Amino acid sequence: MTGILAIMxxxxxxxxxxxxxFLGICPFLGVSKKVDSAVGMGVAVxxxxxxxxxxxxPIQYLVLDRFGIGYLQTIVFILVIASLVQLxxxxxxxxxxxxxxxxxxxxxxxxxxxxxxxxxxxxINDGYNYVESLFCSAGAGIGFLLxxxxxxxxxxxxxxxxxxxxxxxxxxxxxxxxxxxxxSFMAFSGVVDGIFN
Amino acid sequence: MSNxxxxxxxxxxxxGIIKENPVLVLLLGTCPTLATTTSAINGLGMGISTLxxxxxxxxxxxxxxxxxxSKVRIPCYIVVIAGFVTIVQLLLKAYLPALDSALGLFIPLxxxxxxxxxxxxxxASKNSVVDSALDGVGMGIGFTLALGVMGLIREFLGAGTxxxxxxxxxxxxxxxxxxxxxxxxxxVFALLVAAVNYFSGGKAIKKKEFGCEGCMLVDTCGGVxxxxxxGKEADx
Numbered sequence: 255m256t257g258i259l260a261i262m263x264x265x266x267x268x269x270x271x272x273x274x275x276f277l278g279i280c281p282f283l284g285v286s287k288k289v290d291s292a293v294g295m296g297v298a299v300x301x302x303x304x305x306x307x308x309x310x311x312p313i314q315y316l317v318l319d320r321f322g323i324g325y326l327q328t329i330v331f332i333l334v335i336a337s338l339v340q341l342x343x344x345x346x347x348x349x350x351x352x353x354x355x356x357x358x359x360x361x362x363x364x365x366x367x368x369x370x371x372x373x374x375x376x377x378i379n380d381g382y383n384y385v386e387s388l389f390c391s392a393g394a395g396i397g398f399l400l401x402x403x404x405x406x407x408x409x410x411x412x413x414x415x416x417x418x419x420x421x422x423x424x425x426x427x428x429x430x431x432x433x434x435x436x437x438s439f440m441a442f443s444g445v446v447d448g449i450f451n
Numbered sequence: 452m453s454n455x456x457x458x459x460x461x462x463x464x465x466x467g468i469i470k471e472n473p474v475l476v477l478l479l480g481t482c483p484t485l486a487t488t489t490s491a492i493n494g495l496g497m498g499i500s501t502l503x504x505x506x507x508x509x510x511x512x513x514x515x516x517x518x519x520x521s522k523v524r525i526p527c528y529i530v531v532i533a534g535f536v537t538i539v540q541l542l543l544k545a546y547l548p549a550l551d552s553a554l555g556l557f558i559p560l561x562x563x564x565x566x567x568x569x570x571x572x573x574x575a576s577k578n579s580v581v582d583s584a585l586d587g588v589g590m591g592i593g594f595t596l597a598l599g600v601m602g603l604i605r606e607f608l609g610a611g612t613x614x615x616x617x618x619x620x621x622x623x624x625x626x627x628x629x630x631x632x633x634x635x636x637x638x639v640f641a642l643l644v645a646a647v648n649y650f651s652g653g654k655a656i657k658k659k660e661f662g663c664e665g666c667m668l669v670d671t672c673g674g675v676x677x678x679x680x681x682g683k684e685a686d687x
Contacts, residue, residue, distance in 0.1 A: 274633045276486035277556075280565070283481065325541060328559040329533040336526060368482050368563045372556055379556070421649040425478065426641040433637035440634065 260450040261386055262393035267442040271369050271394050272401040273435060278369030282402060283428060285360070292406035293399065298360040300395025303373050305342065306335050307391040310374040311384055331374050339365045369398060405435055463582055467589030473566045474597035475647050480566045484598060485636040487557050491614050494602025496550045497557060498595025500539050502588070505567050507535045509587035512575040528571045529562065536561045566594060597643075604639050605630045 271277045278299065285295045310331050318324050343361045346354040364370060373394045377387040408431050418427050473479045480501075487497040511531050512519075519527045540558045543551040551558065561567065570590055575583040607613055609630030611620035620626065629635050 276482050276633065276636065277560075279481045279485060325537060328537050328540065328562055329530065332529055332533050332562050333526065336529060366563045366565060366568065368560045371563055372560060375556060375559055419645075421645045422641075426645040426648065429637050429641035429644065433634045433641065436637055437629075437634040440632065 296399030502591025
């Protein structure tokens with residue numbers, strides 16, 4: 255139990271996927287102008303991450319490793335994730351229209367989100383068991399959601415600010431904000447290890 | 452006639468290097484740009500790996516463009532790209548294990564690098580094999596150069612070395628280690644984009660915000676989503 259908690263805390267705070275591992279930067283910078291859409295994107299990513307791990311973990315251990323075709327990991331995983339996202343989108347559209355309205359628009363973007371493929375491959379590389387993998391993915395998603403939420407809040411405030419030099423307006427100042435947010439998350443490094451070891 | 456053709460071939464090759472540099476002007480592939488530029492060598496290694504995949508996948512997709520049905524083209528492109536990424540991954544593991552472990556997860560993640568899928572969709576699926584190969588080489592060199600420069604800056608400031616050779620690493624001046632960590636990546640990238648803005652008078656970068664304007668994949672992802680680009684739609 256403490257193991258799972260340590261994995262989750264680690265991946266939410268110290269090894270945050272966006273702010274310290276640079277995974278999923280595109281949606282982090284692209285869909286973070288408004289808090290609402292940032293939260294929607296975060297929830298959708300969390301959902302897909304857990305689902306993708308739930309499917310790719312058994313594929314790795316029951317199919318790829320068993321038949322000695324581990325080198326096909328990249329191809330198999332990306333295809334599985336792409337079709338999974340498509341399937342989820344179709345299911346939501348048919349059976350849960352309200353949920354589709356709030357999350358559906360983000361789903362096509364998620365197929366090419368490197369954080370999803372990244373978390374699936376990381377779970378295998380780190381040798382987590384099935385339960386640990388699922389919790390690690392959930393943690394990664396929550397970490398992503400947290401980063402998105404904080405960043406969107408900062409950017410909404412930034413909209414009103416005056417006096418940004420001309421060449422820094424727009425993208426550069428967004429990146430500087432991300433840099434400062436990432437700096438503040440660095441303060442967590444060591445904290446998680448300190449608590450659990 | 453032949454002269455005109457030659458210049459157009461040359462412009463296909465060179466436009467990716469400066470005018471449409473994928474990282475600093477088109478602002479694509481931000482994840483590998485930020486993550487793998489902890490040193491100049493790592494940045495160049497990532498750039499060259501991507502270049503190889505980009506050229507090979509552009510050639511194959513240009514060859515197959517009449518065979519692939521347009522409805523399932525994106526999955527087909529992804530399979531082609533993933534195949535070449537696997538080849539590069541195995542080659543790096545065999546011959547450059549140090550680089551492979553430095554780049555780690557970001558080698559398989561070349562698959563989801565939007566520069567490669569973007570060039571497949573925008574260029575290789577509409578142009579001849581030779582043009583697509585040239586486009587791949589140009590874009591790949593542009594990506595490699597941008598990553599190399601950014602890696603060099605971060606390595607110089609953060610470790611006091613350049614290409615692994617000590618510049619001021621062992622002197623009294625302590626390097627600012629922050630630059631090879633995550634915040635430094637965002638910071639150096641911000642400064643580079645600001646510099647491009649400054650020297651081009653704000654004209655080079657069409658995209659004023661991160662989002663869908665100028666995104667290469669806007670047709671692809673927008674086509675799947677409800678009528679418009681997902682990110683844009685959600686912002687409303």
